[in-house]
Amino acid sequence: MVPAVFVELPELPVTAAGKIDRRALPDPEARAGARKVVAPQTALEREIAGIWREVLQIPEVGVNDNFFDLGGHSLLLMIVLNKLQESRAETLDIVELFEHPTVSLLAQHLRTRPVGPAQAGARPAEKPAAATGGASAEEIKRQRLAAREQRRQARRGSRE
Known part of the structure:
Protein backbone atom coordinates (compact mmCIF):
# COMPACT_ATOMS: atom_id res chain seq x y z
CA MET A 1 0.00 0.00 0.00
CA VAL A 2 1.11 3.52 -0.72
CA PRO A 3 0.56 6.17 1.96
CA ALA A 4 -2.01 8.79 1.03
CA VAL A 5 0.00 11.61 2.58
CA PHE A 6 3.72 12.17 3.13
CA VAL A 7 4.86 14.65 5.76
CA GLU A 8 8.40 15.90 5.45
CA LEU A 9 10.16 16.64 8.74
CA PRO A 10 13.62 18.13 9.30
CA GLU A 11 14.14 15.55 12.05
CA LEU A 12 12.06 13.09 14.00
CA PRO A 13 10.99 14.21 17.48
CA VAL A 14 12.45 11.98 20.20
CA THR A 15 11.68 11.42 23.86
CA ALA A 16 14.22 11.76 26.66
CA ALA A 17 14.85 8.02 26.28
CA GLY A 18 15.83 8.53 22.63
CA LYS A 19 12.73 6.86 21.17
CA ILE A 20 10.49 8.47 18.54
CA ASP A 21 7.92 10.70 20.23
CA ARG A 22 4.77 9.76 18.32
CA ARG A 23 2.68 12.34 20.17
CA ALA A 24 4.90 15.13 18.87
CA LEU A 25 4.52 14.04 15.23
CA PRO A 26 2.30 16.34 13.13
CA ASP A 27 -1.15 15.09 12.15
CA PRO A 28 -1.03 14.04 8.47
CA GLU A 29 -4.82 14.41 8.21
CA ALA A 30 -4.54 18.12 9.04
CA ARG A 31 -2.06 18.49 6.18
CA ALA A 32 -4.34 16.61 3.80
CA GLY A 33 -7.21 18.92 4.76
CA ALA A 34 -5.22 21.87 3.44
CA ARG A 35 -6.03 20.94 -0.18
CA LYS A 36 -7.92 23.45 -2.26
CA VAL A 37 -11.39 22.18 -3.17
CA VAL A 38 -12.98 23.48 -6.36
CA ALA A 39 -16.74 23.01 -6.14
CA PRO A 40 -18.57 21.18 -8.94
CA GLN A 41 -20.12 23.60 -11.45
CA THR A 42 -22.39 21.55 -13.72
CA ALA A 43 -25.24 19.22 -12.83
CA LEU A 44 -23.22 16.23 -14.04
CA GLU A 45 -20.21 17.22 -11.88
CA ARG A 46 -22.51 17.64 -8.86
CA GLU A 47 -24.05 14.23 -9.52
CA ILE A 48 -20.63 12.53 -9.75
CA ALA A 49 -19.29 14.37 -6.69
CA GLY A 50 -22.41 13.41 -4.72
CA ILE A 51 -21.94 9.73 -5.56
CA TRP A 52 -18.28 9.92 -4.58
CA ARG A 53 -19.15 11.62 -1.26
CA GLU A 54 -21.67 8.90 -0.51
CA VAL A 55 -19.42 5.98 -1.45
CA LEU A 56 -16.22 7.37 0.11
CA GLN A 57 -18.12 8.72 3.13
CA ILE A 58 -16.35 12.06 3.06
CA PRO A 59 -17.87 15.52 3.49
CA GLU A 60 -16.41 17.27 0.45
CA VAL A 61 -15.31 16.37 -3.07
CA GLY A 62 -13.86 18.86 -5.54
CA VAL A 63 -13.78 18.59 -9.31
CA ASN A 64 -10.00 18.11 -9.36
CA ASP A 65 -9.88 15.49 -6.60
CA ASN A 66 -8.60 12.09 -7.64
CA PHE A 67 -10.89 9.23 -6.56
CA PHE A 68 -7.95 7.09 -5.46
CA ASP A 69 -6.23 9.93 -3.57
CA LEU A 70 -9.44 10.39 -1.57
CA GLY A 71 -9.24 6.80 -0.35
CA GLY A 72 -11.06 5.04 -3.17
CA HIS A 73 -10.10 1.62 -4.47
CA SER A 74 -11.35 -0.77 -7.14
CA LEU A 75 -14.16 -2.25 -5.03
CA LEU A 76 -15.53 1.19 -4.19
CA LEU A 77 -15.16 2.12 -7.84
CA MET A 78 -17.51 -0.75 -8.71
CA ILE A 79 -20.11 0.77 -6.38
CA VAL A 80 -19.62 4.15 -8.07
CA LEU A 81 -20.02 2.45 -11.46
CA ASN A 82 -23.31 0.86 -10.42
CA LYS A 83 -24.68 4.11 -8.99
CA LEU A 84 -23.69 6.04 -12.11
CA GLN A 85 -25.30 3.46 -14.37
CA GLU A 86 -28.51 3.60 -12.32
CA SER A 87 -28.69 7.38 -12.33
CA ARG A 88 -27.70 7.87 -15.98
CA ALA A 89 -29.54 4.83 -17.44
CA GLU A 90 -26.59 3.95 -19.64
CA THR A 91 -23.94 1.27 -19.59
CA LEU A 92 -20.47 2.31 -18.49
CA ASP A 93 -17.25 0.34 -18.44
CA ILE A 94 -15.09 0.22 -15.31
CA VAL A 95 -12.08 1.11 -17.49
CA GLU A 96 -13.68 4.47 -18.23
CA LEU A 97 -13.65 5.27 -14.52
CA PHE A 98 -10.02 4.20 -14.12
CA GLU A 99 -9.02 6.34 -17.11
CA HIS A 100 -10.88 9.42 -15.80
CA PRO A 101 -10.16 9.48 -12.03
CA THR A 102 -11.28 13.05 -11.28
CA VAL A 103 -14.80 14.48 -11.24
CA SER A 104 -14.00 16.96 -14.02
CA LEU A 105 -12.33 14.39 -16.29
CA LEU A 106 -15.13 11.89 -15.82
CA ALA A 107 -17.85 14.51 -16.39
CA GLN A 108 -16.10 15.73 -19.55
CA HIS A 109 -15.74 12.16 -20.79
CA LEU A 110 -19.41 11.36 -20.13
CA ARG A 111 -20.53 14.54 -21.91
CA THR A 112 -18.45 13.84 -25.02
CA ARG A 113 -18.71 10.07 -25.34
CA PRO A 114 -21.06 8.80 -28.01
CA VAL A 115 -24.21 7.19 -26.66
CA GLY A 116 -25.61 4.74 -29.13
CA PRO A 117 -28.57 2.39 -28.84
CA ALA A 118 -26.25 -0.30 -27.50
CA GLN A 119 -25.33 1.92 -24.54
CA ALA A 120 -28.42 3.92 -23.65
CA GLY A 121 -30.34 1.91 -21.09
CA ALA A 122 -28.91 -1.34 -22.37
CA ARG A 123 -27.94 -4.26 -20.24
CA PRO A 124 -24.85 -6.29 -21.08
CA ALA A 125 -25.67 -8.94 -23.66
Missing part, protein backbone atom coordinates in the same frame (compact mmCIF):
# COMPACT_ATOMS: atom_id res chain seq x y z
CA GLU A 126 -26.20 -12.46 -22.41
CA LYS A 127 -23.76 -15.12 -23.47
CA PRO A 128 -25.03 -17.35 -26.25
CA ALA A 129 -26.56 -20.60 -25.07
CA ALA A 130 -23.71 -22.56 -26.69
CA ALA A 131 -21.18 -20.79 -24.46
CA THR A 132 -23.08 -21.83 -21.33
CA GLY A 133 -23.55 -25.45 -22.32
CA GLY A 134 -27.02 -24.83 -23.77
CA ALA A 135 -28.47 -23.49 -20.51
CA SER A 136 -30.15 -20.10 -20.30
CA ALA A 137 -29.14 -17.49 -17.73
CA GLU A 138 -32.25 -18.29 -15.69
CA GLU A 139 -31.44 -22.00 -15.70
CA ILE A 140 -27.87 -21.33 -14.53
CA LYS A 141 -29.23 -19.12 -11.76
CA ARG A 142 -31.63 -21.88 -10.64
CA GLN A 143 -28.77 -24.41 -10.66
CA ARG A 144 -26.60 -22.14 -8.51
CA LEU A 145 -29.41 -21.57 -6.01
CA ALA A 146 -30.10 -25.30 -5.81
CA ALA A 147 -26.41 -26.05 -5.22
CA ARG A 148 -26.23 -23.34 -2.53
CA GLU A 149 -29.30 -24.80 -0.79
CA GLN A 150 -27.77 -28.29 -0.89
CA ARG A 151 -24.56 -27.00 0.73
CA ARG A 152 -26.57 -25.16 3.37
CA GLN A 153 -28.56 -28.32 4.22
CA ALA A 154 -25.37 -30.38 4.31
CA ARG A 155 -23.83 -27.95 6.82
CA ARG A 156 -26.95 -28.10 8.97
CA GLY A 157 -26.85 -31.91 8.88
CA SER A 158 -23.20 -32.02 9.96
CA ARG A 159 -23.92 -29.77 12.97
CA GLU A 160 -26.68 -32.00 14.34
Whole structure:
Protein backbone atom coordinates (compact mmCIF):
# COMPACT_ATOMS: atom_id res chain seq x y z
CA MET A 1 0.00 0.00 0.00
CA VAL A 2 1.11 3.52 -0.72
CA PRO A 3 0.56 6.17 1.96
CA ALA A 4 -2.01 8.79 1.03
CA VAL A 5 0.00 11.61 2.58
CA PHE A 6 3.72 12.17 3.13
CA VAL A 7 4.86 14.65 5.76
CA GLU A 8 8.40 15.90 5.45
CA LEU A 9 10.16 16.64 8.74
CA PRO A 10 13.62 18.13 9.30
CA GLU A 11 14.14 15.55 12.05
CA LEU A 12 12.06 13.09 14.00
CA PRO A 13 10.99 14.21 17.48
CA VAL A 14 12.45 11.98 20.20
CA THR A 15 11.68 11.42 23.86
CA ALA A 16 14.22 11.76 26.66
CA ALA A 17 14.85 8.02 26.28
CA GLY A 18 15.83 8.53 22.63
CA LYS A 19 12.73 6.86 21.17
CA ILE A 20 10.49 8.47 18.54
CA ASP A 21 7.92 10.70 20.23
CA ARG A 22 4.77 9.76 18.32
CA ARG A 23 2.68 12.34 20.17
CA ALA A 24 4.90 15.13 18.87
CA LEU A 25 4.52 14.04 15.23
CA PRO A 26 2.30 16.34 13.13
CA ASP A 27 -1.15 15.09 12.15
CA PRO A 28 -1.03 14.04 8.47
CA GLU A 29 -4.82 14.41 8.21
CA ALA A 30 -4.54 18.12 9.04
CA ARG A 31 -2.06 18.49 6.18
CA ALA A 32 -4.34 16.61 3.80
CA GLY A 33 -7.21 18.92 4.76
CA ALA A 34 -5.22 21.87 3.44
CA ARG A 35 -6.03 20.94 -0.18
CA LYS A 36 -7.92 23.45 -2.26
CA VAL A 37 -11.39 22.18 -3.17
CA VAL A 38 -12.98 23.48 -6.36
CA ALA A 39 -16.74 23.01 -6.14
CA PRO A 40 -18.57 21.18 -8.94
CA GLN A 41 -20.12 23.60 -11.45
CA THR A 42 -22.39 21.55 -13.72
CA ALA A 43 -25.24 19.22 -12.83
CA LEU A 44 -23.22 16.23 -14.04
CA GLU A 45 -20.21 17.22 -11.88
CA ARG A 46 -22.51 17.64 -8.86
CA GLU A 47 -24.05 14.23 -9.52
CA ILE A 48 -20.63 12.53 -9.75
CA ALA A 49 -19.29 14.37 -6.69
CA GLY A 50 -22.41 13.41 -4.72
CA ILE A 51 -21.94 9.73 -5.56
CA TRP A 52 -18.28 9.92 -4.58
CA ARG A 53 -19.15 11.62 -1.26
CA GLU A 54 -21.67 8.90 -0.51
CA VAL A 55 -19.42 5.98 -1.45
CA LEU A 56 -16.22 7.37 0.11
CA GLN A 57 -18.12 8.72 3.13
CA ILE A 58 -16.35 12.06 3.06
CA PRO A 59 -17.87 15.52 3.49
CA GLU A 60 -16.41 17.27 0.45
CA VAL A 61 -15.31 16.37 -3.07
CA GLY A 62 -13.86 18.86 -5.54
CA VAL A 63 -13.78 18.59 -9.31
CA ASN A 64 -10.00 18.11 -9.36
CA ASP A 65 -9.88 15.49 -6.60
CA ASN A 66 -8.60 12.09 -7.64
CA PHE A 67 -10.89 9.23 -6.56
CA PHE A 68 -7.95 7.09 -5.46
CA ASP A 69 -6.23 9.93 -3.57
CA LEU A 70 -9.44 10.39 -1.57
CA GLY A 71 -9.24 6.80 -0.35
CA GLY A 72 -11.06 5.04 -3.17
CA HIS A 73 -10.10 1.62 -4.47
CA SER A 74 -11.35 -0.77 -7.14
CA LEU A 75 -14.16 -2.25 -5.03
CA LEU A 76 -15.53 1.19 -4.19
CA LEU A 77 -15.16 2.12 -7.84
CA MET A 78 -17.51 -0.75 -8.71
CA ILE A 79 -20.11 0.77 -6.38
CA VAL A 80 -19.62 4.15 -8.07
CA LEU A 81 -20.02 2.45 -11.46
CA ASN A 82 -23.31 0.86 -10.42
CA LYS A 83 -24.68 4.11 -8.99
CA LEU A 84 -23.69 6.04 -12.11
CA GLN A 85 -25.30 3.46 -14.37
CA GLU A 86 -28.51 3.60 -12.32
CA SER A 87 -28.69 7.38 -12.33
CA ARG A 88 -27.70 7.87 -15.98
CA ALA A 89 -29.54 4.83 -17.44
CA GLU A 90 -26.59 3.95 -19.64
CA THR A 91 -23.94 1.27 -19.59
CA LEU A 92 -20.47 2.31 -18.49
CA ASP A 93 -17.25 0.34 -18.44
CA ILE A 94 -15.09 0.22 -15.31
CA VAL A 95 -12.08 1.11 -17.49
CA GLU A 96 -13.68 4.47 -18.23
CA LEU A 97 -13.65 5.27 -14.52
CA PHE A 98 -10.02 4.20 -14.12
CA GLU A 99 -9.02 6.34 -17.11
CA HIS A 100 -10.88 9.42 -15.80
CA PRO A 101 -10.16 9.48 -12.03
CA THR A 102 -11.28 13.05 -11.28
CA VAL A 103 -14.80 14.48 -11.24
CA SER A 104 -14.00 16.96 -14.02
CA LEU A 105 -12.33 14.39 -16.29
CA LEU A 106 -15.13 11.89 -15.82
CA ALA A 107 -17.85 14.51 -16.39
CA GLN A 108 -16.10 15.73 -19.55
CA HIS A 109 -15.74 12.16 -20.79
CA LEU A 110 -19.41 11.36 -20.13
CA ARG A 111 -20.53 14.54 -21.91
CA THR A 112 -18.45 13.84 -25.02
CA ARG A 113 -18.71 10.07 -25.34
CA PRO A 114 -21.06 8.80 -28.01
CA VAL A 115 -24.21 7.19 -26.66
CA GLY A 116 -25.61 4.74 -29.13
CA PRO A 117 -28.57 2.39 -28.84
CA ALA A 118 -26.25 -0.30 -27.50
CA GLN A 119 -25.33 1.92 -24.54
CA ALA A 120 -28.42 3.92 -23.65
CA GLY A 121 -30.34 1.91 -21.09
CA ALA A 122 -28.91 -1.34 -22.37
CA ARG A 123 -27.94 -4.26 -20.24
CA PRO A 124 -24.85 -6.29 -21.08
CA ALA A 125 -25.67 -8.94 -23.66
CA GLU A 126 -26.20 -12.46 -22.41
CA LYS A 127 -23.76 -15.12 -23.47
CA PRO A 128 -25.03 -17.35 -26.25
CA ALA A 129 -26.56 -20.60 -25.07
CA ALA A 130 -23.71 -22.56 -26.69
CA ALA A 131 -21.18 -20.79 -24.46
CA THR A 132 -23.08 -21.83 -21.33
CA GLY A 133 -23.55 -25.45 -22.32
CA GLY A 134 -27.02 -24.83 -23.77
CA ALA A 135 -28.47 -23.49 -20.51
CA SER A 136 -30.15 -20.10 -20.30
CA ALA A 137 -29.14 -17.49 -17.73
CA GLU A 138 -32.25 -18.29 -15.69
CA GLU A 139 -31.44 -22.00 -15.70
CA ILE A 140 -27.87 -21.33 -14.53
CA LYS A 141 -29.23 -19.12 -11.76
CA ARG A 142 -31.63 -21.88 -10.64
CA GLN A 143 -28.77 -24.41 -10.66
CA ARG A 144 -26.60 -22.14 -8.51
CA LEU A 145 -29.41 -21.57 -6.01
CA ALA A 146 -30.10 -25.30 -5.81
CA ALA A 147 -26.41 -26.05 -5.22
CA ARG A 148 -26.23 -23.34 -2.53
CA GLU A 149 -29.30 -24.80 -0.79
CA GLN A 150 -27.77 -28.29 -0.89
CA ARG A 151 -24.56 -27.00 0.73
CA ARG A 152 -26.57 -25.16 3.37
CA GLN A 153 -28.56 -28.32 4.22
CA ALA A 154 -25.37 -30.38 4.31
CA ARG A 155 -23.83 -27.95 6.82
CA ARG A 156 -26.95 -28.10 8.97
CA GLY A 157 -26.85 -31.91 8.88
CA SER A 158 -23.20 -32.02 9.96
CA ARG A 159 -23.92 -29.77 12.97
CA GLU A 160 -26.68 -32.00 14.34
